[in-house]
Amino acid sequence: MLHAKLLRSPQPHAVIESIDVQRARAHPGVHLVLTGKDFPVPFGIMPVSQDEYPLAPERVRYVGDPVAAVIARDEQTAGEALELIEVKYRALPTIATPEEALAHPETRIHDYGESGNIHRNQAYEFGDVDEALAHSDHVFDDVFFYEGNTHLPIEQQASLAAIDGEGKLLLSSSTQNPHYLHRQLARVLQMPASQIRVIACSNGGGFGGKCDPGGHEFVVCKAALLLGRPVKIGLTRQEVFYVHRGRHPVLMRLRTGVSQDGRLTAMHLQTLLDGGAYGSHGPAATFYSGVLTPVTYELPRFKFEACRVFTNKPACGPKRGHGTPQPRFGQEIQLDKIAEKLALDPAELRLGMVTRPGSLTASWLRVGTTGLAECIRKVVEMSGWKDKHRKLPAGRGVGIACSTYMCGAGVSIYWNKMPHSGVQLLVDRSGQVTVFCGSTEIGQGSDDVLAAIVAEVLGVDTGVVRCVTGDTAITPVDLGSYSSRVTIMMGNAAVQAAERMREQFAGAVAEQLGTTPERVVFSQGRVFAAEDPGRGMSFAEAVAITESKLGTLSAVGSYTPPKPPGKYKGGGVGPSPAYSFSACVVEVEVDEKTGWIHVPKIWIAHDIGRAINPVLARGQVIGSVYMGLGEALMEEQAFRRLPPKLSGALVHRIPSMLDYKSLTALDMPEVEVALIEDPDPNCPFGAKEVGQGPLLPVMPAVANAIYDAVGVRIDELPITPDKVLAALELKAAGKPPRIGPERFPEVPYPKPMFVLPPWEGGDGNESKMPRPLGVAAS
Incomplete structure (x- = not known):
């Protein structure tokens, strides 16, 4: 086996004028050196953003962009050879912030996009928002900032490529989406997809960070094809940043x-x-920074403008909650400000505006079942909210916030009419049930859910169910582990396959049981007649009888989400078969002398539909709370410029776990979890998502609790002690006790697409604005 290492750019934005790899190629133990010219075809997870190369061919766009790869007998040799590669760069102006990106369109990071450095720019209006605001009793206008942060999975990305015994390319990788990676490998390597096999190894955490294809995956595959030997790469923690x-x-x-x-x-x-x-x-994240906003609370009219720009920093993408935690942070803090202005209890304010089951939002999203009201009541009860809010001693406080999240995206990343998930069952005469599905286990427990669903339908113990998942060569396609889609989409496909299998058994054994097929019961490893439970047989005996009549036993199932009700362009982003809901109360203790924030306890209730495995579900909720609290208090993917004498490059401020702050076990508070069950008919056994939604309310609940404790507003994340102290100083000076952005820049948003809400006569299509744009509402 050979090992690969990548040479990464020290420049944030530059043209590669020359690259000399001769000394590296001559280094003892080196088998191959690859550069950008070896990869002429770009890749990208989304068809509209295929803008990356495994190795940069002409230009680098951030510090860390890979420019060359060395494949050698071991990692040490590969690392030594990297130092022998000479690259000559011509520096280009660097774009560090969105404001700079907008101000300098002449310095284009990419030659595609809306204009200048604008990648995506969109605007939607559902009902005449200006008219509604003009007639509102109160209008609140607030600006918030949510700092970027990273995933920190325990396992770093790693890949192993080889040529298998059939002469086909085999890639085993820590990926969340083997199907999309499979497609991109075929594109970049210019090979038939049938000649490529991707195995998604069990991941040590993903959280969205392993959804995109990675340049390192293409590199080891290319090297394995050229050398005919296995090639492995393991990214360092710094490379993961x-x-x-x-x-x-x-x-x-x-x-x-x-x-x-x-x-x-x-x-x-x-x-x-x-x-x-x-x-x-990015295109999806741009939509998600606002599109789910009307799902949580009744919102008669809604206008949403979003702009994503390129900067010379590592690319952002999907992290747990994908685009939705940011606007949720802003809205939930603003709701607390509204409650204070109206002299209302923040929990009661939210209870009075929750969306209703079966309703359509202003933006044409269909809400299925919703347990948000019950979630609010539950956390109010568990936390003793009414005895604590505005009643605790100085320095102590409680805050509340709510959220919603999708149970899988309604459309796939690339347009097609095929199912989003497929499951195949194979049952042999021993009674073993083997389930094949392309779903990916990343630590969230999807294999357990798959086994449990099949076992429940067939009435057997999960111990007789074997799951084979995440292998593009032998499993039906599943689109991947993202957007909290797996339980719902894989689960529905599994139910269909298992029910088809059960029908085969029932038809085969009904005569022997003296009943009709619809009266055959499968339970606890037995198959029997409903009217006479004593007249039955073991599951394995039923399998043998059925196989003798029908031959080899197999069944397939698949799932495609319902069509979205919104017919306007862009209406396919946001719809989901169901939505989960969460409510959270956080208690804080704030030291007014140091600004230090201590969180002793968090209460959270999550509308899960039905908990297939309550232990795993609670673990997912607590994991979300852990990640959310880290984002609230300390995590930030921040950058700085080196001094001019050191090149002035834009670099990570903290590209290692030595400095990037995240919660330790000592920081983690007690978490009391309540699972609210209200089964949704669109979901398998009514089960909704639980992997991402519970994260969303944690951050704003912390901010609201700090206000309750010491009377200061921190309208940006992370909320650090220095910001609390600065706000307390403003408060002591008689100034507004708030830390956060003061203004929102001028952004050249396009003319909004106008869509009438359902209750105003809309049909889900784009329509005409009732008054000309630019004419003030009366």
């Missing part, structure tokens, strides 16, 4: 109208996303 694809830094402005009795009338949400150097999942 460079690959990134984490949370977008987002600046937000929310103008929200409200009635005197605490009902929302309209909202105008503007977002500006720092996308980093490449497209990645």
